[in-house]
Amino acid sequence: ETKPRIPVIWLHGLECTCCSESFIRSGHPLVKDVILSMISLDYDETLMAASGWQAEQSLKETVENYKGKYLLAVEGNPPTKENGMFCIVGGKPFLEHLRWAAKDAKAVIAWGSCASNGCVQAAKPNPTGATPIHKIIQDKPIIRVPGCPPIAEVMTGIITYMVTFDRFPELDSQNRPKMFYSQRIHDKCYRRGHFDAGQFVEQWDDEGAKKGYCLYKVGCRGPTTYNACSTTRWNGGVAFPIQAGHGCIGCSEDGFWDNGPFYSR
Ligand code: SF4
Numbered sequence: 001e002t003k004p005r006i007p008v009i010w011l012h013g014l015e016c017t018c019c020s021e022s023f024i025r026s027g028h029p030l031v032k033d034v035i036l037s038m039i040s041l042d043y044d045e046t047l048m049a050a051s052g053w054q055a056e057q058s059l060k061e062t063v064e065n066y067k068g069k070y071l072l073a074v075e076g077n078p079p080t081k082e083n084g085m086f087c088i089v090g091g092k093p094f095l096e097h098l099r100w101a102a103k104d105a106k107a108v109i110a111w112g113s114c115a116s117n118g119c120v121q122a123a124k125p126n127p128t129g130a131t132p133i134h135k136i137i138q139d140k141p142i143i144r145v146p147g148c149p150p151i152a153e154v155m156t157g158i159i160t161y162m163v164t165f166d167r168f169p170e171l172d173s174q175n176r177p178k179m180f181y182s183q184r185i186h187d188k189c190y191r192r193g194h195f196d197a198g199q200f201v202e203q204w205d206d207e208g209a210k211k212g213y214c215l216y217k218v219g220c221r222g223p224t225t226y227n228a229c230s231t232t233r234w235n236g237g238v239a240f241p242i243q244a245g246h247g248c249i250g251c252s253e254d255g256f257w258d259n260g261p262f263y264s265r
């Protein structure tokens, strides 16, 4: 309550905006408490009252007045081919915006698989040269928060940690917060007992599917995917993809669009 709110600039590159869609559904903490009490969201193309020149002014003022103090959150990534012409914001390539805003930032948060790994727009043959943030910005601390999208409470949990302790949470070798990315989906999956017992769904809609058996043989990538879905779950802790009968497609792993077929049956 006594701390000044941290200024945050949230940029959007090549992306689908579902990372923001996830973020606004955070229940613990409520996203309204994050935005109104914990951070000062000075610029965000999707979550700001200002528009047009007023918005651009706010962006400029935050960069000038809070040099070295603001957090740069990035959703999406820059296309790098043809001088970044595949993503133009406010008349300039996003690549330019990103480099300019990162220069005086205290640290960078790469939201989602687009910013962290490249995601679908970087899938082969990656026609626009879409490139994850850490390959463009190399002189700032970067926290990567992969997932397509990341879980809402993972996003707000990271912000809460940073506001509370004034530092990044502990990161792994890929700069992901260990508190959310140190376990595989498989480690805590409620279907794990069926995996261990050799009870598998062999075909979609077979008896095993109806009984909730393990989805490994129909393509589940839970054993190789690091994320918090089977512990934190989604929609306020209600469920996650496997609970809805669909295997994990590894959406938080590098190159998940190119890592073989999503379905093996
Ligand atoms: Fe959308 Fe996924 Fe990219 Fe987030 S990571 S902006 S959900 S495509």
Ligand code: SF4
Pocket (backbone or CB within 6 Å): 185, 186, 187, 189, 190, 191, 192, 193, 195, 213, 214, 215, 216, 220, 221, 222, 223, 242, 247, 248
């Ligand atoms: Fe592991 Fe997937 Fe089977 Fe769950 S459904 S136990 S994550 S292989």
Ligand code: F3S
Pocket (backbone or CB within 6 Å): 147, 148, 185, 225, 227, 229, 240, 241, 242, 247, 248, 249, 250, 251, 252
């Ligand atoms: Fe993504 Fe797998 Fe979780 S597909 S949402 S990491 S269960």
